[in-house]
Amino acid sequence: MSLKSLTKTWEPMSYGFLDASAKREIRRKMLKAIAVPGCQIPYASREVPMARGWGTGGLQVSCTLINPGMQVKVIDQGADDSVNAASIRKFLARVSGAPTTMNTLEADLIQSRHRIPEEKLREDQILVLQVPNPEPLRPVQPNMSIARQMHADADYGRMWLQLYEQIVRSGRVMQGASYPSLVNGRFVMTPSPIPRWDVPKMDMAAHLTILSAGREKRLHAVPPYTRVEPLVFDDVPYRVEEHAALTCSRSGARGFFMNEIPQGDGTSTYEVSDSELGVKTIRCRDGEAAQVGETWYKSGEMV
Known part of the structure; x- marks a missing residue:
């Protein structure tokens, strides 16, 4: 055995930007997250050429999953042409050589900030959601050590109390984006800052969803055909935004967010x-x- 046989030719950058060790770790953590739906899995969030809070978690997952045969779509608040979406799309294409697309039906990997596309996703598609704050208990329990123990005990009484207080004070649940949802009947998760309109799209969906928070160094997943139920009282039904009667002034589309x-x-x-x-x-x-x-x-x- 020689030293030369243990090394490889120097390259300015690993494929997909992240080094092999980082990708292996993220893959292991994603597999664990898929095996335990909704459970937050810690990982060693690496530095990427983007400020924390602007999609570093989603970018690391995308860099780990991407390959040259994938078509990549990136959206920000539903738009393909925003600065954040265009920058991430250009970066992923540059570090992977993968083709990009704006067509939801053609995409194999979709990275999104705050929205799930209106067109249904298939079993062979992967949705990566950027998550600024993955901890649903933070508003009711700022101590993260206690919050994790509450997750372990499935103790979500304080979240139910928070929803009850909103109904008593305002006559309805005031929680907008990041509506707390029960995954697979066990863990309550924060489904990214997607609007309430998008939460039902995750219930028994055919596609895999990976939610990653780079700043918080945690990720969780919703595997295909997994039950996702918004926390609601039996006599106070879940309500989405009242956009059914609105019409798009440019396209004439009606009945969408x-x-x-x-x-x-x-x-x-x-x-x-x-x-x-x-x-x-x-x-x-x-x-x-x-x-x-x-x-x-x-x-x-x-x-």
């Missing part, structure tokens, strides 16, 4: 949050060839 755009006269117009769905709708309206996949919602109602 909308972005409100204030106007100078004090009124508001609305645009469909999923920008690619809006583009497809416009193309279909103009007689161009565009395939719109099956959507989670139809006329504002979950299918």
Whole structure:
């Protein structure tokens, strides 16, 4: 055995940016997270060329999963063309050589900030969600050591009390994004800052979802066909945002989650949050060839 046989030719960067040791660790932690749905798994979050809090957790998972044969889609608040989405998409393409796409139906790996696409995902697709704060108990228990013990004991009484107090004070649950949800009947998780509109999309979904928080150094997962149930009282049903009657001012799409755009006269117009769905709708309206996949919602109602 020689020293030369134990080394390899120097390269300026490992494939996918992360070194082999980091990828192995993240893969092991993802497998553990898949085996225990909703459970937060700690990992050694590496440094990437992006500030903490801007998607470093999701980027590390994507760099670990990506390969040259994958088509990658990156969205930010539903938009493919925002600065954050465009920067991450360009980075992933540069470090992996993987082709990029804006079409949800063509993507193999989808990294998202704060939204799940309106078109249903398939079994062969992977959704990576960026998570700024993975701990659902933090608002009711700031001591993380105690919070982890509460998870171990499945002690979520304080979360139920928080929801009850919101109903008593406001007449309804005021929790908006990051709605606490019970995964596989065991762990309560924070499903990223996705709106309430998107939470039902995770229930018994065909695709794998990996949620990663780089700043907090934790990840959790929702495997395919896993039950995800928002915490609700039996006599107070879960309500999504009231966007069913809204129409996109640009595409004419109706019955989907909308972005409100204030106007100078004090009124508001609305645009469909999923920008690619809006583009497809416009193309279909103009007689161009565009395939719109099956959507989670139809006329504002979950299918």
